Amino acid sequence: MTGNKNMPQKKKIKDSLFIRINKWLHLWLGLVSGVIVLIVCLTGCIWVFNEEINGLLEPETKVEKQDKPVLTPSQLSAIANQLYPDKIPSYANYQQGRTINLNLKNKVEKEGKGAGRRGGGIQLKINPYTGEVIKTVVRKKGETDFFRFILNGHRFLWLPYEIGRPIVNYGTMVFVILLITGMIWWYPKKWNKSTTEKSFKIKWGASFKRVNLDLHNVLGFYSLLFLLAIALTGMVYGIKWYSESLYWVTSGGDKLTEFRRMESDSLQANKHYTLRQAMDLGWNKVITSHPRSQGFYYNFPDTSKVKATIDITVYPNTGQFYNSKGYTFDQHTLAELKSDNVYSRDYEGATIGTKLRKMNYDIHVGSILGFPGKVMAFLASLIGASLPITGFLVWYGRKFKKKKTKPLHQKTLEIKEPILKHKIMKNVITIIVGMLLSFTTTQIFAHALWIETANSGKIGQPQSVKVFYGEYATNERDSVANWYSDVNEFSIWLIGPDQKKSQLKLISQTSHFEGSFTPNQNGAYTIIVSHEAKELGGTTKYHFLSSADVMVGKVLPAIKQNPNILKLHTDSLSSAKVNKVFQLKVFANDTASKGKIVSVSSPNGWTKELTTDENGLIEFTPLWAGRYVVEVTDMDRTPGQHHGKDFKATWKGATYSFEIN
Template structure:
């Protein structure tokens, strides 16, 4: 039933069923989404864009870095003790030069050996060598490497780590809240056809303002689940309390054990015996032992890599990183050996046991990096992670434009009302 009231010679139609405004919960939710988005937008954009650039890092390197590969030969690799002096001589023109050598890595028969060391001037540096002849193929300074620079932006916003890391971590935590508040804003009040079309379809032929809104609203919904996975796996590195809490939940209440490195027994220094036929250093002996353990009499890897470190102090152990896969990291073994007795030591954390022997929570923790970059699902997973990161990078941009457009609209409306009021005052 419509009611009519007469006002100065005109009639006004009043509807007794007034449209309800937003609830207090929705007002708070929308307010949080707006201001948290404005605060964290730049950081989320940088982190997401650098994530896109890093998504296919391995595939791009495989094409652009031919020095990673050598022609396979039917002969064994040089031993670490043979590789090490060649790397020293290349860099310092002397095989006895003092340098902080980190370690040496061997891959499959078609991969170059890599010697890593810390240069006082250049920082972390890698020398690629032919594992059969010892020929130097390439020296790469990581501070000048494109993907290393991209990673610095992803982790630290190109700022000093003490400043950039907390800023990134808190912004990603805010982004998680934004995705939740955004879902609440996206949720249709009625699930009729019109609202479904608005919520699930982008109107590509609409005007720019409408298209921008759809790109924010619709694409934001489609990327929600993947975006949450990327953000939550990133928070594992951002906050220790988040890492511990995630482990507590996935393990059914167990306490997270931090990664710890055991120490070598320095009392054995004086009596250490490192000489042995066929091996001239502790690294040689460990390398030959583990290659036989992992690959039997064959002694050559078909895939993956093994890295052996050089202790920088008398207390440090020799650490071995063995990864049976060249595409992921979660099956990697990290083992420690006393640098004097070569006895295997036990460290702490999720790598205390092999992947096969680990429980569900430990396996999930080990998968964190591969999940974060999409490698856990192969190339398909990386493609999904790439496009999800790209959409996440667009959300602060499209969201800012929505806010700016509404702000300008309110400003224009207030000017019109002011002019109308002034005109009414003149007429009266």
């Protein structure tokens, strides 16, 4: 007893200053913004399926597609004028398989304080082929339907707009900080079986406090990337400086142009077409150019303004907006007016920054991945709504728990967990920064071109060759029509054992190009692609390079057979087997390149990044049989001109593909 009494007690180990600040921020920012996050996330997960739910609740609005033209805007205007002569058409929504939603407003409310979605009005649901009014919805000023009520809560908490909107905007920014600090707090101090189970599994049979803590930590981790994507895209709509900065980063330094309303030439009024003629001619021009589109939005010109324009938006896919295309016509001359607004640009020919901005809403609601993406957005938002509740319960339970006094002999020393080592914290920060960068620069350096062919061949037997574009690690192979810029116009070359170079002819398939060649002698054959995309990404030129080797016999490929300025080479091709070390070298301008980060992607989606040593060498041990794709990138800061446009840097991405047996 005496020995125990005099035994020196172990000192409690305190968290580092960084961890204490991180925990303090997570706690108090969470308590302050909890209600905001709860409302925004809950209303968001309800809004995600508003179109699908409305469709189910209004089965009468479903109309079978017919092989006949739909009603023109002038016909819709005539129907509206006949039923409601004191109203004017505002806009019409055409959607494949549904009635036309024609919205009417008072003539004095086309624009101004009385206008808008809460200004009242009438909506006619019209059969697009017969003109029959299926349903009429009358909305008084200030009235909203259920989903508009939900959206108002999501955007400004049902407060006055000028008050609620900034609260939601910066509350969302606080939520992003909470996600990052939560990830740092979640990261286990030591990776072992116990911490792994606590970090990735919910212990349903435990006490309420433990289950609640697991719900907060585990579900928060699994939904982290989805919630970051939703929050970061949401801030685009409310925080101007963030929106402009994000576009500047993702576009490579381009400035986000301000929205400018186009105007008709008032001097041409009554010289060419009547308004009804202009409305229909503009409409016919658009639908003729987009016969397969699933929806159209038609904005009627304000008859009281001679400078008003005819605006039409085309939606090629149901439920998606990223690839929409806008048209603006002069109501007097029908001349097409070109806008430099980012949302008015053609998606297919747009820069990467513009594509990301056009995808912003679809990423925000998950529809960028179709219906499965909306399900993921729904679940992530639901989890996001639960985090303030479970987090509050964790804090309340620790702050106000009843402390029972124990006898002296039952008391045990409380030893806090060790401080995170510097290396672990460095890894945490790297993970967080990496996730943020990977989101904000999606598709800038993610996509690559790669060649697929067998490692070996035989004389006289055709050797299949395929070329893909996308992301091998995630099994994403883009449709040929959607390849970046003019990448689908690449040339592919074959260099034989005799160093003779010949161009291969490949045929375009849905998601790749395919062809073959027939070896005529023993030796190594090298297949290469080197293509500079015509379109700049902001101020960056993109150079896609790829290679693959084929052995006929046991002759290994020579590095001199590949003339690409950035390439990967291996002497391990003849011994490419599972659980056997595989080596590759990186060459830039035929010189071994050290310090290059090489990404290795396996057939099951496993990806690892390795750094080349002083000899430009990396090595790894493949654990799975199948095709591997290895990629190395380089950024050359030398400026220049490309197809008449100035660029500040050249991004080079080289891939090498091979099979492991």
